[in-house]
Amino acid sequence: MKVLKKTLLLAAIGGSLFATTASAEQINLTWQMWTGSDADTKGWQHLADMVTAKYPDIKVTLTTTGWVDYWTRLPVLAASGQLADIVSMQSLRMPNFYSLLEPLNDRIAADKFDVGAFTPSIIGGMSVDKQLYGLPYDVGPWVIYYNQDALEGAGIPLPKPGWTLTEFTDAAKKLTKDGKYGFGITPQNYSVLASAWGDKYLNDSGELDLTNPSAMSAADRVIGFAAKDKVAPLVPSSADAGTVIQGRFYSGNVAMYVDGPWSIIGMKDKVKFKVGSATLPRADGELTAVTAGSGFGIATTSKNKDAAWKAIQVLTSPEALQYLAEQGRALPARTASQSSWYKVAAKDITNGGEAIDYSLAHSIPYVITNNWAAVENLFNQYFPPAFAGSTDAKQTMETIQSLAQQ
Template sequence: MRKLLLVCGLVLTLLSSLLFAENVVIKYAHWNALPSDSYNYVKAFEEKYPNVKIEFMQIPEAEYSQKLRTMAMTGTAPDIFCLWESDLADFVKAGWIVSLDNYVQQSKELDLDDFIPAVKQLMQLQGHLYGLPWCFATEIMYYNKTLFDKAGVPYPNANWTWKDFENAARKLTITNNGRVTQWGCDAISFQGLWYSIIGTFGDKIVDEKGRFALGDGAKEFLTWWLGLTKDGVVAAPQISTSGVVSADLFMAGKAGMSGKDVDFVAREVVQKSKYSEFCFRYGLGHGIGLEVHEEPRFSPKATDPLPENAVVTIEPGIYIPGEFGIRIENDVIVKSSSFETITTLSEDLTVL
């Protein structure tokens, strides 16, 4: 799971002075699109405080940090924004965000003891608090029990080391005629996961002054991971994300371990792009048989595993209201240790 350890800056500063003013407009920035109505916190906030209007600004994740810096330097930064913890020191030193100490002390509802100490600490610099935790998530490794059983590999346990991981991944890897048909592990596509794993090899990622710093731990991990990739044990990124969405490597039985189910990862791919707010809102795909639409189905609520030899279609897309919509459809035969793509049409698109 992707690590979302973030800082939500300036919230208390604004709320304490503006909530009860008339016709207040607050500019708020994030890289994610706003959730659906039932989880739309901006809508809920405006309903609770009808005198406050939130102008939401979505900035693509790849451009987020740099664009915020540019806006801050030109005096056009949003009033409230979520900030990567790695950017906190720079924003504080530049004077772009203010300490929340006094506002927290005045609050009758906020208790900092409610937060996990390690998470709260990341929002502090030189004894001052500059933000509040928005979200903290733990990365999770999923494994395919069917493939483990077929390879005779014991399931992971709490005592697993990276050496145990490597041994299992190598046993799960299948090669036919010099070509890898089943990787032992999917590729790592999220940079936050790199930081987490590097940390397990002994690096702290940043030094005592908050500066980015990598050492021998990073070198050891990257050398090891590169070796696994060259050996075909770990899928290379361009293999893992081409053709059918990378989630298929796990769910269709091609990879022994991965981090997301099919529908979730497909949406994440779109949501990380500049079209995140236009991500498809239907179920990702379904089975094909006597009926055009039948079981199994791919959706946020689908829990049934993919049966061997099932024919399914995977259909991620984007839909921009009033302009156009486009999606890619791949028909796939699920195999016991791989998958076969039936679709032969090119997926090459011109990005405008």
């Protein structure tokens, strides 16, 4: 009888014990992300921990690599079936990699998830054929970061939003002396600057068209910074050019370079001078700045898609984006959270808020082709010889156009 009572007692409480155990069964998610510094990595780990704080049964294991290695490894991981559950994706790479990600439209509709809380341009950037493949965490235009100490030392007035290409070039020339350069240019800056100047490198059908007069003119200007004006250092023929130029800016060997608000977190601990920000220089007309951003998607190969959907909602929540904004890591993709970035991150950058505001007010979509990653690789390969004066803009653009169409 005692045994029977004990059995009944265990049965009575067993249901609740079993339910608790079942609900607490650990779900392990993997998340792959790029990083540019230790502070950057700590920030992403903080977000991973936020997921577990909200959902104790979900643990997110973060794996990071450098920016260049991330995009090199991504197709390799996909081919070998080793993609993480949560895949980080830049809007400019989405046309190349969206097939690796789960469409989110049905989940959004089922949960009545509010995509209207995000800046429309980045929702568009994370979509392909009206299907959203990732929730965005940041958005921002490219701007010019400058070494304020160097400009003031050279007697150059701090640039105002909407400054001209002539003003920019004059400043770069004055800053180029004593083995230091006024401007750091990279091959991938071509399309960003061409867009800012109103030059078209795609035709009306959205196809690559690097040999039209407008595209050629922009290439001649970009190449001329190094080959003609000698205000920019030479860069390697590789995808590392951006990292090289960024490092030279941090060390004080380059006074100005092109980057976005996502890089502010890396500057804080690496520079020993006051940093300022300006809009990209405009040509004869109004500035037409392009924007981009990044977010998180669910791998089609994930075995825990429901949990991954919960996780990426946390990673892009107002609380998460508030944290990233306060760290200076990201201008939030959620419009209501952007004021936090201005108050915290932009205050460390002279004219930072003004440059971002003006650029966003004069922004256009960043138009790219479906094979843009391959096009950028060709830029990285063929622009550096032109910077060195070995080839001119015409030869460079004709070569890239030809190879991109093969």
